[in-house]
Amino acid sequence: MNTDKRIDALSERLTYIRDIFSNGENANIAMLSSELSEFRELRNSFSNEESARRLSRLEDLFSFLESKLEKELSPMDFVRIVRHPQRICLTDILENVYDNYTELGGLGEFSIDPSMLIAQAYITRRVGQKIIHQPVMVIGQEKGHGQEFRNGGSVKPWGNAKALHYMKVAQAEGIPIHTYVFTPGSYPVEDYPGAAQQIAKNIYEMGNIDVPIISVISEGGSGGAEAIGLADRRLMLSHGYYSVISPEGAAAIEANLTDGERVSDTLIAGCAKRLAITAADNLRMGYIDRIIQEPDLGAKPNSYDFFRQLRTEVIRATNEACISVKGLKLFRAMALKQQNADEGEDVFMRWALSHRARKRLVEKRYEKFRRLSTSAYMDHRSIFLRTVSAIQGVAWATKSWFFYNLVGRGVRAAKQGMEEIQAEAHLVKERTARILQKNNNECLSERKMSAEVRDKLFCLSNPGQGPCFEEGRWKYNSPRGRVDRTYSCPNAAKEGCLDLWGPDLFRDFAGVCSHCGHHFPMEYQWYLYNVFNYADGFEFNSGIESANPIDYEGFDLKLDEARKKTGLRSACITFETRMNDINAVVICLAAPFRGGSVGAAEGEKIIRATERAQRKQLPLIAYIHGTAGIRIQEGTNGVLQMPRCTMALRRYVDAGGLYLVIYDSNSYGGSVASFLGCSPYQFGIRSSKIGFAGPRVIAETTGIAVPPDYHNAWNALSRGHIQGIWDRREMAKNIQQSLMTMGGRNLYYR
Amino acid sequence: MLNIKELLEDIKASPYEEIEISVPHTGLVEYSGLKVGDKVNGPCGEWKEKSGTVLAKLTRERNTKTITAPEKGEIVSIRQELEGQFVEAGESLIKIRHFLSKEEVIQLILKKALFLFNAPEKAKYYFTPEVDTKIKGSGERSVKVTEGLDLFIVSRMKRETALNYSGPEGLIYSVYFQNGDNVDAGQPLIGVCPADQLNQIQEVVNRVQSEWEENE
Numbered sequence: 008m009n010t011d012k013r014i015d016a017l018s019e020r021l022t023y024i025r026d027i028f029s030n031g032e033n034a035n036i037a038m039l040s041s042e043l044s045e046f047r048e049l050r051n052s053f054s055n056e057e058s059a060r061r062l063s064r065l066e067d068l069f070s071f072l073e074s075k076l077e078k079e080l081s082p083m084d085f086v087r088i089v090r091h092p093q094r095i096c097l098t099d100i101l102e103n104v105y106d107n108y109t110e111l112g113g114l115g116e117f118s119i120d121p122s123m124l125i126a127q128a129y130i131t132r133r134v135g136q137k138i139i140h141q142p143v144m145v146i147g148q149e150k151g152h153g154q155e156f157r158n159g160g161s162v163k164p165w166g167n168a169k170a171l172h173y174m175k176v177a178q179a180e181g182i183p184i185h186t187y188v189f190t191p192g193s194y195p196v197e198d199y200p201g202a203a204q205q206i207a208k209n210i211y212e213m214g215n216i217d218v219p220i221i222s223v224i225s226e227g228g229s230g231g232a233e234a235i236g237l238a239d240r241r242l243m244l245s246h247g248y249y250s251v252i253s254p255e256g257a258a259a260i261e262a263n264l265t266d267g268e269r270v271s272d273t274l275i276a277g278c279a280k281r282l283a284i285t286a287a288d289n290l291r292m293g294y295i296d297r298i299i300q301e302p303d304l305g306a307k308p309n310s311y312d313f314f315r316q317l318r319t320e321v322i323r324a325t326n327e328a329c330i331s332v333k334g335l336k337l338f339r340a341m342a343l344k345q346q347n348a349d350e351g352e353d354v355f356m357r358w359a360l361s362h363r364a365r366k367r368l369v370e371k372r373y374e375k376f377r378r379l380s381t382s383a384y385m386d387h388r389s390i391f392l393r394t395v396s397a398i399q400g401v402a403w404a405t406k407s408w409f410f411y412n413l414v415g416r417g418v419r420a421a422k423q424g425m426e427e428i429q430a431e432a433h434l435v436k437e438r439t440a441r442i443l444q445k446n447n448n449e450c451l452s453e454r455k456m457s458a459e460v461r462d463k464l465f466c467l468s469n470p471g472q473g474p475c476f477e478e479g480r481w482k483y484n485s486p487r488g489r490v491d492r493t494y495s496c497p498n499a500a501k502e503g504c505l506d507l508w509g510p511d512l513f514r515d516f517a518g519v520c521s522h523c524g525h526h527f528p529m530e531y532q533w534y535l536y537n538v539f540n541y542a543d544g545f546e547f548n549s550g551i552e553s554a555n556p557i558d559y560e561g562f563d564l565k566l567d568e569a570r571k572k573t574g575l576r577s578a579c580i581t582f583e584t585r586m587n588d589i590n591a592v593v594i595c596l597a598a599p600f601r602g603g604s605v606g607a608a609e610g611e612k613i614i615r616a617t618e619r620a621q622r623k624q625l626p627l628i629a630y631i632h633g634t635a636g637i638r639i640q641e642g643t644n645g646v647l648q649m650p651r652c653t654m655a656l657r658r659y660v661d662a663g664g665l666y667l668v669i670y671d672s673n674s675y676g677g678s679v680a681s682f683l684g685c686s687p688y689q690f691g692i693r694s695s696k697i698g699f700a701g702p703r704v705i706a707e708t709t710g711i712a713v714p715p716d717y718h719n720a721w722n723a724l725s726r727g728h729i730q731g732i733w734d735r736r737e738m739a740k741n742i743q744q745s746l747m748t749m750g751g752r753n754l755y756y757r
Numbered sequence: 758m759l760n761i762k763e764l765l766e767d768i769k770a771s772p773y774e775e776i777e778i779s780v781p782h783t784g785l786v787e788y789s790g791l792k793v794g795d796k797v798n799g800p801c802g803e804w805k806e807k808s809g810t811v812l813a814k815l816t817r818e819r820n821t822k823t824i825t826a827p828e829k830g831e832i833v834s835i836r837q838e839l840e841g842q843f844v845e846a847g848e849s850l851i852k853i854r855h856f857l858s859k860e861e862v863i864q865l866i867l868k869k870a871l872f873l874f875n876a877p878e879k880a881k882y883y884f885t886p887e888v889d890t891k892i893k894g895s896g897e898r899s900v901k902v903t904e905g906l907d908l909f910i911v912s913r914m915k916r917e918t919a920l921n922y923s924g925p926e927g928l929i930y931s932v933y934f935q936n937g938d939n940v941d942a943g944q945p946l947i948g949v950c951p952a953d954q955l956n957q958i959q960e961v962v963n964r965v966q967s968e969w970e971e972n973e
Contacts, residue, residue: 492819506782506820715806 013062017043020069024076027087027304035072042068077303082279086254088246088305089226092153095306097124097187101145103314104321106131108145112169120166122157124149125173130322134355141358144177146170146235147187160226161194164205167234171209174216181359183219183325186235191253192228195700195708197717199726202699206234207653207684213237214373214654217365219328219358221321224249224295229637229646230680230699237650239372240324243286243295246305251646252639254279259707260639283557283642293379294643319352326356332367373658376651377614383556383607383644403622411624481517483536485529488513494527496520517736526694526735528672531597531632538739539593539630544584548615552576553608559640573599579609581616587743589754591628592620598633598672605678606638610648613682614655621658624755626665626746631683636676649681656682665750670695670729688749691720691729692738761870761961768862776828778851784817786839786850793835797826797853812851830855859969863962867931870958871948872924876940880913883936897929902949909946927951930958
């Protein structure tokens with residue numbers, strides 16, 4: 008009987024190996040297979056002793072060849088390992104790494120989202136003579152071992168909301184959070200609260216959660232991973248992958264297929280290699296802090312040594328996160344640095360932090376992410392310019408502090424005091440006047456009001472002033488307005504729109520159908536010159552240029568093409584401008600440059616623009632001409648811009664800044680799910696389409712086709728993603744009004 | 758009284774409908790290389806989001822628009838002499854023979870045989886409680902309607918008013934809305950069939966269901 012079990016175990020190991028090295032011709036695998044089948048055939052002819060001897064020899068052979076095969080693993084094999092049903096899942100970790108746990112927010116299928124598992128767990132240790140229980144909040148994607156209802160660890164928006172809720176619970180309780188990333192990516196449904204919106208919210212809130220967060224990455228697929236992955240210490244399992252997109256997705260984009268076609272396996276494997284997704288790659292680039300070594304060919308639910316090591320590592324990481332902000336550490340810090348992998352549990356530390364330590368923790372987390380991926384772009388500015396800009400930054404910050412904090416505070420207090428006194432005096436005056444008037448028997452209602460004042464008060468707008476001709480003409484006209492041809496509105500069949508002559512349409516009408524209001528696509532320059540007064544503005548950081556940090560094959564060529572075609576160095580243009588007497592910092596993501604995708608250069612420019620706006624105390628407007636999301640060719644460098652930019656923006660908003668986002672044309676992916684989606688004020692131009700994943704990606708990943716209008720601005724508005732829809736021709740007016748109503752007279756400070 | 762059998766024979770004699778494609782405005786015609794006898798497809802997809810086969814292109818003022826097939830079918834005639842010519846609005850280009858599907862035939866027969874009671878205004882419509890229970894209990898064909906019968910509740914702006922049936926006496930054969938649906942003015946609510954014709958209609962529909970061969 009025992010022999011049967013051992014043979015079964017071996018055949019399971021063989022199947023696993025075959026799955027991992029799928030359809031690869033390998034002499035080692037062939038050998039294992041033939042040895043096993045030979046033993047099976049001949050076992051009845053052996054004596055018991057002989058059979059046991061041969062079996063243990065066969066097991067040794069398996070172990071030997073497994074370690075040999077381990078060295079042959081390609082990046083795509085790692086992907087197959089993490090997706091295998093025999094891979095460890097979060098429940099295995101809860102069972103084996105923690106000492107006691109209670110699941111929160113539902114069990115198995117009966118949960119708001121079964122693919123997100125939350126548990127409060129204990130780590131129990133003996134320190135000296137004392138037994139100590141340390142509670143932690145464990146949050147992570149649960150794949151199960153191939154259960155259908157968990158969507159393979161793809162979390163729906165409400166699952167991410169659940170995770171955020173319990174992170175706040177942990178914050179209230181002052182216990183550390185351990186997150187386990189086991190997701191191929193988020194589930195792209197846009198139902199309220201919307202996949203992108205919720206991830207943006209998670210990242211935004213996690214930036215300021217002031218308890219230690221440790222994340223362990225096994226399968227880190229872009230947006231889904233970032234939703235719980237922003238951490239003080241990031242560990243990664245040696246056979247895991249952490250990437251901006253799945254290799255299949257990258258291959259589909261590379262091959263640019265139409266529906267129904269399949270990408271070849273070699274291209275997928277090639278993409279896996281080029282994207283630099285393995286643990287070693289990520290450690291080299293500095294995106295994770297440590298690798299946890301797994302047994303050969305990946306950890307399985309019975310790899311108990313691995314679980315012990317994982318336990319040691321997460322304890323050690325939590326200790327490190329705590330000690331970095333603690334006052335008294337002395338020997339323990341030294342001990343932690345020297346520690347071997349086995350001795351993680353020796354050092355004891357209280358994981359509850361003091362009020363000041365918590366503040367330092369958030370600060371440190373920001374600094375950690377601010378430093379990442381700073382070598383992944385090209386900075387062409389001379390050393391002189393860099394020094395000058397650094398000095399300038401300090402000067403602005405000092406000036407702002409002086410004007411707005413030191414003097415400004417006093418002035419504001421005085422103004423408020425005066426207002427109160429005036430209001431009191433006004434009331435007394437009114438009352439007295441009324442008594443006097445009563446005696447004089449005069450009617451109050453017959454007050455004189457000039458016709459002009461009345462019009463101003465009672466008329467909302469003047470239809471006589473056409474929206475397109477505020478100043479007689481536009482400053483910038485689309486080059487299409489010079490071509491003598493007509494255009495047909497796509498709504499012509501439904502709305503009966505007449506054809507429009509190009510010069511009319513693209514000059515006077517600003518690319519808007521004069522009959523139904525359909526917005527034809529417009530160049531980003533139109534907005535820059537006509538709305539944001541770019542001509543009189545000052546562009547900064549234009550020397551920061553997109554690069555090819557992971558040497559993605561053929562990408563240098565494509566970047567050169569994009570540079571030549573657009574004359575831009577990156578998809579992001581940042582400038583300071585003055586519109587109708589309001590100074591503001593503007594970030595523009597231009598679609599013509601690689602689809603407006605965000606990489607390290609764009610992320611850095613956004614952060615610097617945010618810092619500039621904060622130092623100079625100016626409102627910040629992000630105009631998104633179009634964005635395809637995160638630039639996949641930069642690998643993890645791209646995906647890290649999500650937390651980096653969001654954290655910078657959060658600091659800006661917390662400092663009292665006014666951050667406004669305006670979408671135009673198509674905005675999808677990581678950028679919407681982070682630094683754009685986190686803004687409390689988001690507006691869409693009528694032509695905008697907003698969502699987490701484009702229709703094709705949704706169809707490919709979920710197998711469900713979405714209606715053609717799924718992502719349009721009206722749907723985004725009704726599910727609460729954006730706060731309003733604007734006509735292009737009235738955009739300047741609307742921005743002015745938004746700034747004045749949201750920011751009030753003191754635009755930066757609330 | 759309508760002779761349904763005759764109607765069916767008529768449809769069988771010419772089991773298709775001919776669609777004439779004409780140009781919506783003046784322009785230069787350019788065919789997409791189709792010949793007589795070629796098959797074309799209509800718009801498809803769950804939301805009809807994929808347009809049909811491109812039949813021709815029409816260019817005016819350097820604005821090229823495609824003319825696509827509105828239905829699935831076969832090309833019967835094509836005016837090749839117009840290729841590359843400047844034509845005036847309304848000029849016919851192509852004739853498509855669209856073979857009727859089972860559903861279309863049934864709808865065609867029902868449309869002619871039934872009396873359609875239309876919604877008088879845009880509102881939410883419900884059956885009155887008695888009728889509703891009867892329909893839920895034993896199907897719509899158990900409800901006999903007569904002139905002046907209190908049949909619907911029209912719900913609009915939180916006000917509910919009764920709507921009486923007016924038309925020939927008969928049984929409700931088909932219901933074209935769900936209880937509580939917002940129905941546009943002029944859209945049919947129910948189709949009524951005279952009691953003596955019920956069997957006949959049913960028989961024809963069954964025959965169509967089983968015998969109609971869909972011509973590809």
